[in-house]
Amino acid sequence: MASQTEAVTTAHEHSSPSVNGFSENKAEATTAPTPKKRPSKYRHVAAYHAQLRQSSLSRDSETTPSFLGFRNLMVLVLVAMNLRLIIENFMKYGVLICIKCHDYRKQDIILGSVLFALVPCHLFLAYAIELSAAGAAKQTVGRQKKTVEEKERDQQAFRSTWRYTALLHSLNASICLALTSFVVYFYIHHPGIGTLCQLHAIIVWLKNCSYAFTNRDLRLAYLNPSADPGLPEIYSTCPYPRNVTLKNLAYFWMAPTLVYQPVYPRTASIRWSFVAKRLAEFVGLSVFIWLLSAQYAAPVLRNSIDKIAVMDIASILERVMKLSTISLIIWLAGFFALFQALLNALAEVMQFGDREFYTDWWNSSSLGGYWRSWNRPVYLFMKRHVYSPLVGRGWSPLAASGMVFALSAILHEMLVGLPTHNFIGVAFFGMMFQLPLIALTAPLEKMSGPQGKTIGNCIFWVSFCLVGQPLGALLYFFAWQAKYGSVSRMGV
């Protein structure tokens, strides 16, 4: 029955243009109406119900309809809800943005500049240390004709040189970091300036470590020449010790990476228009973030102080949720500004070829996947200089991962706790809390269907962006308020 009646229905559907669409009429006019069935005389009898059909949302339905329209609806509802909150915010607070109100102290700026200026000195010291180590190695290699005894002695010489070098490097790098931390914690009031100084110091510390470790291994390979030295081919254009130059180190300092290599893949030229666009993005997003935190985040934070003080759980939950959207937008904008705009601009100026500063972390179906993909520079550093060596020494992957997260947790707490003058350990424990979350979400990532991955992805977003970040911000803000009473702006 179905096939014939279906043909009739289709003929009708085509010959009588649809009710509400002028749109479809023209299109249908070009397709000639079926010749057999003239709908002329008996227009009111067409059998529109001629076959068994299921509602498309029923489980009996053979095909699942597309839900693409609901994606558009979600975007629109999010826009509408946030536009409403913007209007509400203005009606409630008016314009809160005020450049002059900002509490920049002269001392902060002077101290910050001094700290920035000190960094090249430490780098110069690192260079001097490596230069002397390279000199010693050159002397060793200079002595030709090797016996087994001589080789043994060379090894010992290398080890003692390394001990000496390592000590000097540690002293140099740690003094730089310790000094900055001390000044930021005790003398720089403004959390923004403090964060910048502290961030720079941590980056240089990591670079220093990578420089020392890499040169150590390169020196070792240099002292033990063999047919297959086990060094990457890309390094062959600049073999040890020719890489130990001030220019090479300066390039590493400025390059958007924490992993030292004598040679990096380089681009042929600098596209200044590219640089300009990326910098414009960075500046635009920075202003956007500043406006957002001054106009939206600040009042929410301020309104939550009383609620935290009396531990009103429902209100704290409400505040965290209100904050979560804003902090999420700030976070996403900050990610894009830093990892896409700024690092790409820097890479272009430095003709640095490897721009994989992140991969698609937003699709992470586990916390582990997230930490491997969102911040590739730090990830690569940890992988090369902490995880791999520890596993090489026989540590279990679990213990090595724990070590990586412990180090990362300390650095995070330094980055957040020192500039806000509250070493309260939230950032530290937040990072350490990643380990159970990683263990929890790892099985989901490996599930075959898309469902496990979706659940893993949702756990990532909720734990990290919707709860973790705003709760952390709230706690540091509360600690700041408890210590200083008032704040002009929350450090990012």
Added chain:
Amino acid sequence: MASQTEAVTTAHEHSSPSVNGFSENKAEATTAPTPKKRPSKYRHVAAYHAQLRQSSLSRDSETTPSFLGFRNLMVLVLVAMNLRLIIENFMKYGVLICIKCHDYRKQDIILGSVLFALVPCHLFLAYAIELSAAGAAKQTVGRQKKTVEEKERDQQAFRSTWRYTALLHSLNASICLALTSFVVYFYIHHPGIGTLCQLHAIIVWLKNCSYAFTNRDLRLAYLNPSADPGLPEIYSTCPYPRNVTLKNLAYFWMAPTLVYQPVYPRTASIRWSFVAKRLAEFVGLSVFIWLLSAQYAAPVLRNSIDKIAVMDIASILERVMKLSTISLIIWLAGFFALFQALLNALAEVMQFGDREFYTDWWNSSSLGGYWRSWNRPVYLFMKRHVYSPLVGRGWSPLAASGMVFALSAILHEMLVGLPTHNFIGVAFFGMMFQLPLIALTAPLEKMSGPQGKTIGNCIFWVSFCLVGQPLGALLYFFAWQAKYGSVSRMGV
């Protein structure tokens, strides 16, 4: 260069398990490390930056990454934002749901019951009219041996019979509708009960029209027998006038369609578990809608009265936006409750086979597409009994569409304006406003790329669900308040 160094990098990525994931270690342990490159001695030298790569969000990047994770994020943010609003609402208003506070008047319920009871009487009259017309037709056909003259006389007889029948049907159907409208507008205070009565009356009126028109054409075909009568094959099991029975009409009254057919596709049996599930869905969603409107929509509507009164545009905009999310959820729940749950339950009980009460209207890329797909029963009625006949008489598709929307606009205004006792024309002009919107979005639907369709879909959602519905609700609520001062509940 790239291919070789890439191999090296990949080898490294695989041999040294990734930093932060225990998750990946086990999987990698099973894939044997590449034999050539032992990462044993020189762990700190791996060339992680060995090739030119682009950031995945850069325009230079060859592949666009998937953004599936952001879809999950959108869902989570929507949930979080609305959870927050729920908490805020409870902190502000407490529990507003109150069954006893409901202003049900005894008179409303009695009058509503009487109106419902009157409908079968009108249907019986419609049956009597058709029965007498069929009797006359039978007599005409009974007289055999036809000359041309006799045929001419039969045609005239048919036309006069039709005029007579049409007048009686019009009187019968219109008295039923007019009486209900009059009682609902003047004597039924509660907008919910009024809406139910009015909806039932309009449905029966439409069914009456369809019954009269269809039987007219069937009679015409009966009086002019030919080899190809031009009737759908499905009708052959119940040819005119055998379909004019009380049972047949009663089935049409209860069946979930507005288009009369002597025969419908039927299912073999009634699955009572299916009916129970659909009814449970309907009841559950109805309660959900009631809770939502009492707890969330009512305060928003109440708070907006002052703002409309003083025409504060920013505040009205804010109220419309706040209302839009709630009205959207109510609308979606209502759609599902009515078109998926209730009509499917009814169809199952009636063994009605064609369950296509809607198609995927949420993907509509034009307003025209939306009106063709969201409410198939009304669409099919309009197409068969208004649009097609008018186009058949030589009307332009544009004019015929205009007629359809004008009729629809009148029915919408009756459905909303009468039970709320405010014939303010918002529903009428809202429907008429669809015509320019359809014309505007029609070109978008026909664009080849997905972009035009997405824009069209967004225009549909914004115009219909985010602005049209809440604005309409606000205006009718305001009119109600202006007339009665206080309201226990807004009629849906």
